[in-house]
Amino acid sequence: MKRSILMAAALLLGASAAQAAPVDDLLAEYQSQGAGPFSAKAGKTFWTKGFPNPDGGAARSCATCHTGDPRKGGQHADTGKLIDPLAPSVNPQRLTDPAFMAKWLKRNGTWVTGAELSPQIKGDVLTYLRNL
Amino acid sequence: MKTIATALTAGAIALASTLSAQADRHGSSAPITLDPTYIQECGACHTAYIPGLLPQRSWKKIMGDLGNHFGDDASLDGATQTQLTDYLIQNAAESGIWRRSSRMIDSIPADQTPARISETRYIRRKHHEIDARWITANPQIKTMANCMACHPGAQQGNFSEDNVVIPGRWGRWEDD
Numbered sequence: 289m290k291r292s293i294l295m296a297a298a299l300l301l302g303a304s305a306a307q308a309a310p311v312d313d314l315l316a317e318y319q320s321q322g323a324g325p326f327s328a329k330a331g332k333t334f335w336t337k338g339f340p341n342p343d344g345g346a347a348r349s350c351a352t353c354h355t356g357d358p359r360k361g362g363q364h365a366d367t368g369k370l371i372d373p374l375a376p377s378v379n380p381q382r383l384t385d386p387a388f389m390a391k392w393l394k395r396n397g398t399w400v401t402g403a404e405l406s407p408q409i410k411g412d413v414l415t416y417l418r419n420l
Numbered sequence: 421m422k423t424i425a426t427a428l429t430a431g432a433i434a435l436a437s438t439l440s441a442q443a444d445r446h447g448s449s450a451p452i453t454l455d456p457t458y459i460q461e462c463g464a465c466h467t468a469y470i471p472g473l474l475p476q477r478s479w480k481k482i483m484g485d486l487g488n489h490f491g492d493d494a495s496l497d498g499a500t501q502t503q504l505t506d507y508l509i510q511n512a513a514e515s516g517i518w519r520r521s522s523r524m525i526d527s528i529p530a531d532q533t534p535a536r537i538s539e540t541r542y543i544r545r546k547h548h549e550i551d552a553r554w555i556t557a558n559p560q561i562k563t564m565a566n567c568m569a570c571h572p573g574a575q576q577g578n579f580s581e582d583n584v585v586i587p588g589r590w591g592r593w594e595d596d
Binding site for chain 2 (some may be wrong): 316343363364367368369392395398399
């Protein structure tokens with residue numbers, strides 16, 4: 289009995305370590321660029337911070353497409369396509385692929401703010417999402 | 421022996437033509453399987469439109485201007501862009517892979533290269549009973565580009581009226 293509990297615990301630990309690794313790789317990369325430490329609170333604040341919309345419409349933020357709660361599904365502002373939740377606590381497929389994360393942080397960060405996000409903000413956002 | 425083979429061939433042809441006749445009557449055909457990279461790269465932001473919805477010249481135009489993709493920067497790395505351009509051209513309307521492609525081609529004047537599927541005559545005609553405001557005023561649809569909102573089988577090439585579900589209070593589409 290004791291042994292099976294230990295094994296289950298080991299399996300769980302192994303699973304969470306495997307999930308954490310891709311984000312940690314990116315955070316280490318951002319740290320090597322001078323960023324850090326990272327703050328979930330700062331990520332949360334940035335999440336809903338509005339930036340001027342070059343098309344003249346409503347201000348843009350992460351929440352424009354992903355809603356104010358990344359544990360919920362969102363919707364693409366232009367195409368209406370539904371977007372799966374970003375928080376790994378409700379969608380384990382999220383934050384598992386460093387190349388995917390890097391691509392979309394770059395692309396969508398540029399869409400929101402008009403320029404690529406700083407390594408600090410990228411790290412803050414990832415820290416916010418992984419802790420939800 | 422030869423007779424048996426002939427009989428079998430004839431039987432197979434008869435069966436195949438029966439099946440295709442049924443497919444025509446029910447407005448469906450074999451489901452299309454899209455390229456996974458295409459779904460991942462293009463389908464991340466919008467319905468992964470089956471390539472048979474546009475002619476080759478349209479896909480060339482769209483893929484040649486991804487830096488300004490309907491107002492967004494949708495640039496891909498060079499290898500992915502080449503791969504997906506080739507894929508779209510090989511499977512474009514001219515390929516005949518999608519059974520309605522010929523009707524789409526027929527509806528596009530030869531001197532035009534549409535970039536928006538929703539603005540082709542064929543798609544306009546198919547939606548003539550739909551008031552544009554039902555789409556733009558419905559937050560679950562928003563735009564004609566959001567095929568999947570009402571056509572759950574859009575990415576498999578299934579636009580059959582029987583499968584149309586308009587989200588929100590309208591529910592299933594009922595033709596008069």
